[in-house]
Amino acid sequence: MRKNLLLAASIVVACSSNVSFAQKKTFSFNDVFKPGANLNITKPLPDISKWIDNEHYLETKREDGKTTQYSVDAKTGKAVVFTGQLKPAQPIVPMIGVEGAVNMTASPDGKFFAYTKNNNLYTLEIATHKETQLTNDGSDNILNGYASWVYYEEILGRASHYKAFWWSDDSKHLAFMRFDQSMVPVFPIYVADGQHGYLENQRYPKAGDKNPEVKVGIVDVASAKVSWADFNDKDDQYFGTPMWAPDNTLWVQWMNRDQNNLKIYSVGFDGAKKQVYNEEQKTWIVLDEDDRFQFINSGKQFILKSDKSGWKQLYLYDADGTFVNAITQGDFTVTDVSFVDEKNNAVYFKARKENSARFDLYKAPLNGKGITRLTFGEYTHDAINVSPDGKYFITTYSNLNTPPTMALVDNKGKVIRELGDSKGANFESYALPKTELVRVKSDDGLFDLPVTITYPINFDPSKKYPVLVSIYGGPDAGTVYDRWKPIGGVNQWWAQEGLVQVAFDNRSSGHFGKNGMNYIYRQLGKYEIGDFMTCGRWLKKQPWMDNKKLCTTGGSFGGYMTCMALTYGADVFDFGIAQASVTDWQLYDTHYTERFMDTPKDNPDGYKSTAVVTSANKYKGLLRIVHGTTDDNVHMQNSIQLINKLEDLKKDFEFMLYPNERHGIGSNVAAKRIHNAVESYKFYYKNLLNKPMPEDFWK
Structure with missing residues (x-):
């Protein structure tokens, strides 16, 4: 019926x-x-890239061949030409050419580059151009800071471009992975070019094959000393993307070969490790989960995302791994955390709750005492941009038969005003x-x-x-x-x-x-x-x-x-x-x-x-x-x-x-x-x- x-x-x-x-x-x-x-069926929405402060957002307009940035008052909508300077996330460092260097990445303080060359890890001091080689055993099968194929494709992700090293926030240390892929079977890929053609030999572990052996290293940049995290690289295991904690310990995600046991360790500069989280499931756990955990309260606590209940939800833990409480519960999927309001102990997150085919923004207290939907209507709210204090957010929303619209909304869910509609003059024609x-x-x-x-x-x-x-x-x-x-x-x-x-x-x-x-x-x-x-x-x-x-x-x-x-x-x-x-x-x-x-x-x-x-x-x-x-x-x-x-x-x-x-x-x-x-x-x-x-x- x-x-x-x-x-x-x-x-x-x-x-x-x-x-x-x-x-x-x-x-x-x-x-x-x-x-x-240009058929003028649709038109671009406003170009609003970021918030200048709690009450003003930045809008870029292209008028008469010129690009102008405006500071827009969120409350009134009044726009004035923006003449200030937005502080970059880290210093802008001119690129230095280094022959053979791969994935050159500046340190947060802008004083060094890190990169790989011939499968070894290096740093370059920008002021003096002094190059320091941090590893020495790189070869076709020993890769330092450069990912083996299966890690690139399935764990670190294609966006990594094979980069497998990470600066600490204070720029004093580098974490990296060392891969020994000598035991991984070679798969030959035939290229038919030229008279005789040739083979690309790829280290590719097919189901049941040997994986690369992986070690996790921490380098003291000043001394170039490498300390190895206390894992046995001969074990059949996987490591997820590591993350530096606010206290400058390295948090490492470890998983068994069966992929049904996830452990998170805090690793010190000397390589000593301490377990802070352990999860087991009867089927599997995804290792390459985006933003699995997020530190809050100056690193004293973290928010963890897990689907251990059968649905992806948020959980609150103390930094030592002590469980505090579930932040969200229910038969719906939390997709990502948009903002944590530490002052008011609340988290803003996107979820597929009202309808599994739609995305909405919600707010929940960290103590898990209920959630509030902030977005509106029967729409998918795709792009969410929350102000620094959580007082406002900008949403771009649509559904299958409604083109995208942009609106400014406050943290009570009230629409302050519409910012743009993508329908063009000829939409109805x-x-x-x-x-x-x-x-x-x-x-x-x-x-x-x-x-x-x-x-x-x-x-x-x-x-x-x-x-x-x-x-x-x-x-x-x-x-x-x-x-x-x-x-x-x-x-x-x-x-x-x-x-x-x-x-x-x-x-x-x-x-x-x-x-x-x-x-x-x-x-x-x-x-x-x-x-x-x-x-x-x-x-x-x-x-x-x-x-x-x-x-x-x-x-x-x-x-x-x-x-x-x-x-x-x-x-x-x-x-x-x-x-x-x-x-x-x-x-x-x-x-x-x-x-x-x-x-x-x-x-x-x-x-x-x-x-x-x-x-x-x-x-x-x-x-x-x-x-x-x-x-x-x-x-x-x-x-x-x-x-x-x-x-x-x-x-x-x-x-x-x-x-x-x-x-x-x-x-x-x-x-x-x-x-x-x-x-x-x-x-x-x-x-x-x-x-x-x-x-x-x-x-």
């Missing part, structure tokens, strides 16, 4: 739009694919597709799976439409949110061409907290594709869908889901384009894979049942497999093994290969990116729209 009501509501919305669409403009090919002209968010009950009845549907322009519910589904599906990586999507892109084009565009999320996507994610433990992919099949079957029951034209597309984990859709889920899905796909979890890296699956030795049945080749005999429809030959993240080995199996089974499929392309095809060569996109468009025209692709795409 509930599903029928939702469908009826969507049809009414769509039908009521048909009359107005008839009088509105559509986008030309050049408007979408060769943008240049163009036919824009309507999008709605519905919920589909999972087959086991436990979850209301979120689905967004973008209807074609001039949608007619009496007609039959093909459906294109964009899939990712990875753990805690949902794609369905109630927020505005930019106008004028390829989504607009498909809406004009008659494609229904859909996204859906499964139980492990983050909408249902860690409780939802725990279902996938030791069977990564099973429940995810099962939930997607449920959504696919629901779509095929809709009277407006052509039930022989359900197409999925995705990359990386989304590529894996697409491959599973055309094999395991072949009775539901008809077409798919899978890019840079994992096809067997034995072929992916240790840290990511084992978090969810354990090792192949410990969980052979789980690895077998979730491999695409296991279900390849069910394959039907049409799958296009796309991969870059030098993908160093998801190796092309994954696609090759699937192709081999499909060939042995005499299955019809398509394959598109991109020479010398990495995980993101076209990230370095624009021509490859364009070719990949246009070939995908051609696939949709041929198999979903059943008409020739416009020649303009090839021009």
